[in-house]
Amino acid sequence: MIRHLAAAALLALAAAAPGGSAPVLAAPATSAPSGVWYEIFVRSWYDTDGDGIGDLNGVTAKLDYLQSLGVSGIWLMPINPSPSYHGYDVTDYYAINPQYGTMADFERLLREAHKRGIKVIIDLVINHTSDRHPWFVAARDPADPHHDWYSWAGPHTDLHAEDAAGAQAWHALGKAYYLGDFSSNMPDLDYDTPALRKEMVKLGQYWLKKGVDGFRLDAAQHIYYDFKADADNPLILKKNLAWWSEFRRGLDQVNPAAYVVGEVTRDSADELAPYFKPLDAVFDFPLAVQLIDSAKSERAGNLGALLAHADTAYRKVAGKSGVDAPFLSNHDQDRVMSQLDGNPQHMRMAAAMLLTLPGHPFVYYGEELGMRGSKPDPDLREPMRWNRVPDAPGETTWKSFTAHDGPQVSVQAQQGDADSLLHYYAMLIHWRRELPALRDGAIRPWATDNPHIAAWQLDDANDHVLVVHNLSGQAQSLALDEQPFRSVRLRSRPDTRLRHGRLSMAPYSTAILQ
Numbered sequence: 423m424i425r426h427l428a429a430a431a432l433l434a435l436a437a438a439a440p441g442g443s444a445p446v447l448a449a450p451a452t453s454a455p456s457g458v459w460y461e462i463f464v465r466s467w468y469d470t471d472g473d474g475i476g477d478l479n480g481v482t483a484k485l486d487y488l489q490s491l492g493v494s495g496i497w498l499m500p501i502n503p504s505p506s507y508h509g510y511d512v513t514d515y516y517a518i519n520p521q522y523g524t525m526a527d528f529e530r531l532l533r534e535a536h537k538r539g540i541k542v543i544i545d546l547v548i549n550h551t552s553d554r555h556p557w558f559v560a561a562r563d564p565a566d567p568h569h570d571w572y573s574w575a576g577p578h579t580d581l582h583a584e585d586a587a588g589a590q591a592w593h594a595l596g597k598a599y600y601l602g603d604f605s606s607n608m609p610d611l612d613y614d615t616p617a618l619r620k621e622m623v624k625l626g627q628y629w630l631k632k633g634v635d636g637f638r639l640d641a642a643q644h645i646y647y648d649f650k651a652d653a654d655n656p657l658i659l660k661k662n663l664a665w666w667s668e669f670r671r672g673l674d675q676v677n678p679a680a681y682v683v684g685e686v687t688r689d690s691a692d693e694l695a696p697y698f699k700p701l702d703a704v705f706d707f708p709l710a711v712q713l714i715d716s717a718k719s720e721r722a723g724n725l726g727a728l729l730a731h732a733d734t735a736y737r738k739v740a741g742k743s744g745v746d747a748p749f750l751s752n753h754d755q756d757r758v759m760s761q762l763d764g765n766p767q768h769m770r771m772a773a774a775m776l777l778t779l780p781g782h783p784f785v786y787y788g789e790e791l792g793m794r795g796s797k798p799d800p801d802l803r804e805p806m807r808w809n810r811v812p813d814a815p816g817e818t819t820w821k822s823f824t825a826h827d828g829p830q831v832s833v834q835a836q837q838g839d840a841d842s843l844l845h846y847y848a849m850l851i852h853w854r855r856e857l858p859a860l861r862d863g864a865i866r867p868w869a870t871d872n873p874h875i876a877a878w879q880l881d882d883a884n885d886h887v888l889v890v891h892n893l894s895g896q897a898q899s900l901a902l903d904e905q906p907f908r909s910v911r912l913r914s915r916p917d918t919r920l921r922h923g924r925l926s927m928a929p930y931s932t933a934i935l936q
Contacts, residue, residue, distance in 0.1 A: 453539070455494040456854040457861040458777065459784045463499045463753060464522050465507065466805045466818050467787065474819035476805075478523040482531045483816075485538055487833065491790065492851035495541035495681070497638050499753060501528065504552060507800070507820070508753075509545075510640065511552035511608050515625050532633040541635035543681060548622050549641040550608040558609050562595065573601035573612045573648070584650040591649060603648045604641070613645050613665050623672030630676040642666065642684035642697065642704070659696060666700035683747050683782070691732035698739040703747035703782060706732065710749055714761050717772035720894040722876040725775075726867035729878060733865050744780035744862055752786050753803050757795040760825070766792065767930040770846055771893050774914065774932040777850040778889045780863050780880060790847035791836060794825035801825070807832040846914070850932075853912050857934065859885040874898055875927075887911065888935040892927040900925040907935035 468480030478501070488496060500509030503519050518525050535542050551558055561568040575581060575592055585591035585603045592599040593606040601610040611618055626637065646661040647653070666684070673680050686704045688694050697704045709728060716725050736745050750758045750772055762768040769792055776783050788806050795802045805818040810829035813819070829835055836842035854860045863880030870877055874894035880887050888907045892898045903923035910920050912934040919926050920935065927933060 454855045454858060455539070455861075456492045456851045457782050458493045458851050458854065459495045459497055459543075459747075459782055460488060460491070460493040461497045461499065461752060461784055461786045463787060463803050464501060464519075465509075465820055466803055468806065468808065468816050469818045470816070472815075473521075475521050476818045476820075477521070478518070478527040478531050480816070482527075482534050485534055485540060488540060489538045491848050492855060493540065493785070495543060495635065496535070497784070498542065498544050500545045500547055500640075502547075505554055506552075506607075508803070510547050510604075511550070511554075512547050513552045513555045515548070516628060529632065536633070541681070542633075543636040543638055543683070544629060544634050545640055546626070546629075546637040547640040548611065548625070549644045550602065550604060550610045553602075553607050553609055561609075562598075567617065570615045571611055571618045573610050575599035575601075586644060586647055586650055586653070588650055601648060603644055610644075610648060613661075619665065619668060623669055626669060626673050627676045630673060630680055634680075635677075636681035636683070636702075639666075639682065639684040639701070642701070643686045643688070663696060663700055666697070670700045681782075691728075691735040694732075695735040695739045698736055698745060703745055705752075705784070706746050706748045708732075709746070710751065710755075713748070713750060713772055713775050714758065716775065716876060716893060717768045718762055718765075720768075720771075721873045722893065723873075725876050726869065726878070729779075729865060730867045744864065746779070746781035747784060748776055748779050748781060749784040749786070750776055750789065752784070754799065755802065756797060757786070757793055757802060757825075758789055759792045760794045760796045764794065766843065767895065769843065770914075771891060771930055771932075773843075773847060774850060774891055775876060777847075777854065778860055778891075778932065778934070779878075780861055780865055782861075785847070790844050791831050791833065792827075792843045793831055794827055796825075809834045849914070853934065857885065857887065857911065858882060859887045860889075860934070863887070870900060872898055872900065875900065885936065890925065890927065890933045890935065892929065892931050895929045897929055898927045900927070902935075909936050910934070911936045 462481060464478060464481060465476045467476035468484050469476050470479040470483060471477060501519055501522055502509065502512040503514045503517050504511050509519065518528055532542055557568045557571055560566045561572050563569065581592045581599055583591045591601055591603060593602045602608050603610050613619060643662055645665050646658045652658045682701050683703045684697055684701045686694055686697050687707055689708055694704050712725050712728050716723055758772055759769050791807060793807065795804055800821060801824045804821055804823055808816055810832050812823065836844035859880045859882045863882045866879045868877040868879050868888060874892060875898060876891040876893055878889050880889060901924055910933050914932040915928040917928045918931050918933045
């Protein structure tokens with residue numbers, strides 16, 4: 423049985439129009455947040471001026487859709503001016519990409535989002551700039567003060583050194599060489615320069631004063647981690663943390679509640695944990711790998727041990743549970759449905775696991791529709807599918823589709839289908855609003871001898887719940903005779919039942935017990 427709030431979510435989604443405007447949604451049954459963030463690539467989102475490129479007014483136009491989905495906040499990929507399609511090489515940190523609109527458009531988006539209880543964080547790309555940024559243009563003159571804002575090779579520099587990813591780190595500019603950890607078009611900034619540090623704190627404060635609710639920090643570990651040889655250098659880690667702590671103190675002067683999440687691409691919770699000192703959260707890359715592996719293999723595998731270890735590691739630093747930022751995929755990785763070879767049931771179970779974990783889960787745009795996409799990177803960032811036909815008004819056309827998703831992979835098609843993946847995501851997200859322990863509870867993995875069952879207990883001040891996922895295509899059962907859980911509070915399928923101390927689970931199903 424789907425509880426009243428989830429049912430209300432489905433009705434709201436069904437009522438939302440696929441066009442630029444949507445009818446007023448039914449009032450939610452509760453104002454509690456879900457804690458779920460939604461990642462948007464503005465270029466691919468929704469086009470309101472007919473140029474084929476998504477814009478900030480398009481984000482505003484679709485806020486009702488996001489509200490009906492139940493998300494608490496949105497993360498906008500880079501919105502600053504940039505010579506590239508992706509925006510991760512910024513030419514002006516204080517301006518809006520003119521292809522996306524104006525500052526007035528952005529300010530309107532903030533106002534309208536906040537009216538709906540939706541927070542907005544923006545991508546902050548300050549490990550490097552574009553090589554066309556006025557700072558770098560000026561820095562070519564060694565006598566200019568901006569020269570010290572970038573990293574230049576000295577007489578004893580190893581010009582053949584590999585960057586953190588194993589590529590060429592140093593790039594020629596006349597007789598000089600500069601550091602570009604991601605490419606020659608993205609020269610690295612030198613955070614040993616006090617004037618630069620002061621400028622970047624001022625930048626963060628500027629956007630907070632505009633009304634943004636925080637930041638996603640691009641390449642957070644690479645402020646000082648530039649070379650492959652420094653992968654495990656404790657001094658590099660110490661310098662990274664010192665900078666982000668300084669930045670956080672600057673933000674606190676404007677908004678101590680600002681949410682700051684970092685991109686730290688590490689393979690273990692122990693390597694991620696130190697960043698919880700200056701930041702609110704970091705993206706959990708090792709968990710993303712495990713969630714997809716568990717869904718694909720239909721076995722929990724190492725998921726329980728991974729969750730337990732991560733919670734212990736994060737508690738030591740942050741002093742509390744639920745600080746994680748789990749996700750399944752983002753703009754740099756093959757889309758979830760592609761990783762799962764197009765299997766819709768595996769997709770649902772990956773989503774169910776993600777959205778029943780405490781903390782702040784992130785959903786990549788189109789994930790809730792089952793959009794596919796595999797590298798190269800532009801193919802991971804293709805237009806959001808609003809309508810059954812890709813040339814309908816509002817659809818972005820800056821790039822052609824490579825995944826060849828059919829008309830059913832669209833908001834228009836799935837809003838009218840109560841069994842769609844879109845409705846499934848809405849149900850799961852609204853569960854988090856109905857049952858606070860799902861987002862705020864302390865997690866304790868729950869052991870079972872059944873390899874097809876993934877389970878964990880969540881405890882908060884008011885509730886103790888058991889989350890159980892049957893990852894397989896066969897019905898499964900669990901004996902709960904000696905457990906305190908006596909009723910099924912939420913279930914994804916009606917044929918999941920608890921009788922006489924035994925939980926009977928339908929194939930590919932989720933149950934929340936109290």
